[in-house]
Amino acid sequence: MLPGSLLLTDAWSPVFYSMKSPLIIAAKLSGAGIVLFLFFALAVPCTLHAQRPNPPSWTRGIHWYQILIDRFDNGNPENDPTGREVLGDTLYQWSVSDWTRNWYELTVQEKMYNTMFYPNAYLRQYGGDFAGIRQRLGYLKRTGIDALMLSPVFKAPSSHKYDVSSLHHVDEHFASKGEIDTTYLNRENPADPKTWYFTTADREFLDMVAAIHDTGMKVIVDVQFVHVNAQFWAFRDLLKKQEQSLYRGWFNVHEWDRAETPFESEFRYDCLWDTKAFPLFKTDTTGLAPEPREYVWGATRRWLDPDGDGDPKDGVDGYRVTLVENLPERFWYEWTAHVKSVNPEAVTIAEWIGDPSEAPECFDIIYTKTFAKAVTQFLLNKTSTPTAFDDMYNQHFHTTANQDASILVVSDLETDRLASRCANADVKFEKNNTPQRNLEYKVREPNELERRLQQQCLILQFTLPGAPLIYYGDEAGMWGGDDPDNRKPMAWFDMEFDDESSFPLNADPSAWDAGFDSSMYSFYRTLIELRKEHIALQYGTMSTVVIDDEKKVYAYVRESGSDRVWVAVNASDEPQICPIRISGIEDGYYLADPFHSVRFRVREGLIYPVLSPNTVSLLVREK
The missing domain is CATH 3.90.400 (Oligo-1,6-glucosidase; domain 2)
Incomplete structure (x- = not known):
């Protein structure tokens, strides 16, 4: 009997067989004779694929930061794209958008194209680039970020770059275009990696990767291998x-x-x-057709080990792959094996839309919105119980091998921002979460109560086992509905922004300060500092200590050696007493909540915190 989740190949034909549960493999008779499924140490060639037992150690308990490059910072306006390069049209007077302008205000140029907001918003580009990222590395390091997750860097006409025109060259509008590049590019055979040239933009990207590594941070890049742009x-x-x-x-x-x-x-x-x-791309039963497959293999290797010397320290630290469902499982087993052959410590992350248990097990980490949905239902929609939330977490994240590396997402490129979700707490997750489909969806600065809800969601994200992901700007207090409103230019602390008014969209005359929110930033900083101070929050075990569906009370403890942190949740609209048994701390000592300025004395091995309505309390031993 073989372990489940293996791919087997018979020794003579290029057919793989996937098993999701243990079963006995026997010989099979066919018209051509016997087809043998070979396993164990036989002297006949065979391929066995098994799940990687652990993701790379550096992914455990870290703090991810997701960047949409075009919207992060424009460090070099001279490389900004033109209308002809973006739209292929010299008649339409398109230009890079003003970074600090009211998001919902249309320019005269935009009104000439279309008087509606969203058709214009999708065409906008803001000029964010590698220089912008480099000049903000100090900010990211001070914030406590450990790894950057970049949107695609490859040549493409769009702002997001998922619609690639090339996988072996980066976009020149993120860097520079050298005068000599054209001469060398004309000598390339794009289908032959041995002829590939490193353009000025390619080299600037690798310089940025080196600068990121110099800070101690890791960096990975988003990719997809399913489709291209018509300019490919x-x-x-x-x-x-x-x-x-x-x-x-x-x-x-x-x-x-x-x-x-x-x-x-x-x-x-x-x-x-x-x-x-x-x-x-053309596909067959094994994945991509041979020609595009070899191209993808070459591009994958190029950015993992750019100089090809066998030492991948000059390359990216892995990839996050989208549209994984569109290619067969065998392809991903082979591709992830290829990645590991170049750099065993590179991480492979699969964005998965469906049930995470159905994702290919060859990836180190499965990136899903499961956590974001569960938190939304539990703390915002109030449609879930503590038991349901606990079951979800234990089913999808709380595993012995991968729990510390599981990426905990509350918002990202494909959701409304958490701040706006809290301002629209009755809206179901990823359902009508944009004014395009829901005229009642609030596109405004969250009020004080809604900000507190946001903080409660964040405490769960940063205290449950896993690696929390911050979507650029969430720490700055940014708000917005689903794409494109979640992709505004970063609200920097050293920029002056116009007040934001959605009047052009919904005739609401109100206006809000769209600048950097230092209070929210401080909250994120405190959460990250607590995680770095308490090893229990990075790598510790997690045990549920209280579940009360009637009172909507939930509590758990994170433990690592003598380090312990308790978290208590009151998801109801009434104050609740939540008795919690405390281990490892003697009677008479106090547990303190750094966010709510309260403390509780341990008595007979218990504390009796009174939790305010809709509150998440983090409790650590008072020093």
């Missing part, structure tokens, strides 16, 4: 040369263009979401 070099050649293109095996073409109809195009091909701008 192989697809451009296919579009021009049709059947004669060397890259016809890269894409699945249904019908070629016909020369006898010069004013019509019959060219049809597979594309993502029926969007012609997003051609899909």
Whole structure:
């Protein structure tokens, strides 16, 4: 009997078989004879894939920071894109948007394109770049960040860069374009990694990676290997040369263009979401077709070990992959093995939309919104019980091997910001969480009560086992609905912002201070400092000590040796007494809550905190 979750290949045919539960493997008769599934130490070639027992040690208990590069900081305005480069149109007077302008205010240029807000918002770019990240590394380090999770860095026309035009060159608008680059690029064979040249922009990216490493932080990059942009070099050649293109095996073409109809195009091909701008790479039962697969393999290696000397210290520290569901499991087992062959300490993270238990087990970490949804239902929607929340956490995150490395997300690139979720506490998670679909959705600065709700969600995120992720700007108090309102330019402490008014969107004349929120930033800093001070919050075990669904009270303890931290939750609208048994601390000592300025004395091994309505209390031994 074999352990579950293995992929087996028979010794003579390139077919893999996946098993999600233990079962006995027997010989199978076919017309060609016997197909043997080989395992154990037989002298016949076979491939066995098993789950990596632990993610890289550096991912345990760290603090992630997710950056959308275009919206983080514009450190070099000279590399800003033009309208022709972004839209392919010289007639539309497009330009990079003003960083500090009211988000909802349309410019004269934008109104000429469309009088509605959202069609314009999706076209905006703000010029954020590598220079902007480098000049903010001190801020990130002071905040307590351990690892950066960057949006894609590769050449693409959009602001987010998921629609790649190249995987082996970074976008020149994040860096610089050298005058000599064109000469060398013309000598490249893009399909042959041995001919690839490092452009000025590529080198500036690697310089930034080195600068990040010099601070002690790690850095990973988002990637996807499912589709490209119509400007992708192989697809451009296919579009021009049709059947004669060397890259016809890269894409699945249904019908070629016909020369006898010069004013019509019959060219049809597979594309993502029926969007012609997003051609899909050709696939087969094993994943990507051979040609794009080799290209992806080469690009993957390029950024992990740029100089190819076998020492990956000059490369990125891993990848977060999106659209994982769109390629078969076998492909991911092979790709993650390829990553580990280049750098065994690189992390592979899969963004997974469905049930996390169904994600390929070859990835080190599964990135999901499960935690964000559970916290929203428990503390904001009030549709979940302490028991349901505890069951969710234990099922999806609380495992012996991976719990410290599990990434705990409360908001990111694809959700409304946590601050706005707290201001719309009755809105279900990822349902009508934007004014585009819900005119009642509040797009304003959260009030004091809503900020307290935000803080309660954060205490859970930073005290349960795992590695909390901060979405850029959340620590600065930024708010906003789902995409694009969650992608405003970073509210920096050294910039003066126009007041934000959503009047152009919903005729609300109110205006709010959209600048850096130093109070919220201090709260994040305190949470991170507490985690770094208490090893129990980084690597300790977690035990549930109180569950009371009737009172909506929940408490747990984090422990590592003699270090202990208790967390008590009152999710009800009434004050609640929450008796908690305290181990390891003698009677007479006090437990203090650093956020609510209260303390409780241990009596007969118990404390009796009175929890205010809708409160999460963090308790540590008073020094």
